[in-house]
Amino acid sequence: MITIKLENELGDILEERSNDNDTYLALKRREYQQGEKIVIETDNPGRFVWVKLDAAIPKSLVLLKTTRWEYPVILEENLKKAYSPNVFSGDRHYLTATYATEKEIFEYRNLALNAHDQKNDTGAYPHAFANVETRDDATFFARNAIDGMIANEDHGSYPYQSWGINRQEDAEITIDFGKDVMVDKIALVLRGDYPHDSYWTHVTLEFDDGTQLLLQTTNAMGRQFFELDSRLTSKVTLKNLIKNDDESPFPALTEMEVYGHHIKY
Incomplete structure (x- = not known):
């Protein structure tokens, strides 16, 4: 099982979706707020996961050492300067998390x-x-x-x-x-x-x-x-x-x- 969540600064769950091997969040008419974070939860530590948490950030294959990984939404101006101006902007968002296959993990x-x-x-x-x-x-x-x-x-x-x-x-x-x-x-x-x-x-x-x-x-x-x-x-x-x-x-x-x-x- 793999889960993707959107939480506020207090840890309250605002959106959540789980599935066996891949999952997503689709947000419409929903602007991000200060302090919000995206959370990926896996069934076991040490899983390799493909993540794409914003349309302006390329898909990445990451090793998650624990079963919970937090990614704060990038809204601060200093942080945004290193990303596309579109990062985490607007009111429509699509986020994905997918377990990598064995071939994807071990390829050169x-x-x-x-x-x-x-x-x-x-x-x-x-x-x-x-x-x-x-x-x-x-x-x-x-x-x-x-x-x-x-x-x-x-x-x-x-x-x-x-x-x-x-x-x-x-x-x-x-x-x-x-x-x-x-x-x-x-x-x-x-x-x-x-x-x-x-x-x-x-x-x-x-x-x-x-x-x-x-x-x-x-x-x-x-x-x-x-x-x-x-x-x-x-x-x-x-x-x-x-x-x-x-x-x-x-x-x-x-x-x-x-x-x-x-x-x-």
């Missing part, structure tokens, strides 16, 4: 992709977090680096949201997969709003066992791919970011992709 793909990631760890994975985010501005949150968007010739609000490091030399970003995965390739899209931006010439990729790889990066606008020896890890961290010697103090990361597959135990 970008394991870092999660357009429904939030700033804090809410128990849905993959999840991106960092030790710095510029001015606590949503357009520079770590989650932007795994939202699937690679537009990088500008910076700031949607569609150019990125991970910004606020000039911090020890900045690092981690992608937590929620469980062990097998990975063999990554792709980086560096923000390229030149000459406003700078870029990194070298970065270090670290795995959960402490193993590190030094990667050489450039000011290329597209994806920069790096093939890896296949390895098991539950997370990856990008750190030791070496900036190019130029006048701009603003290197940034638009997107990070990690390719591989989940493993069966």
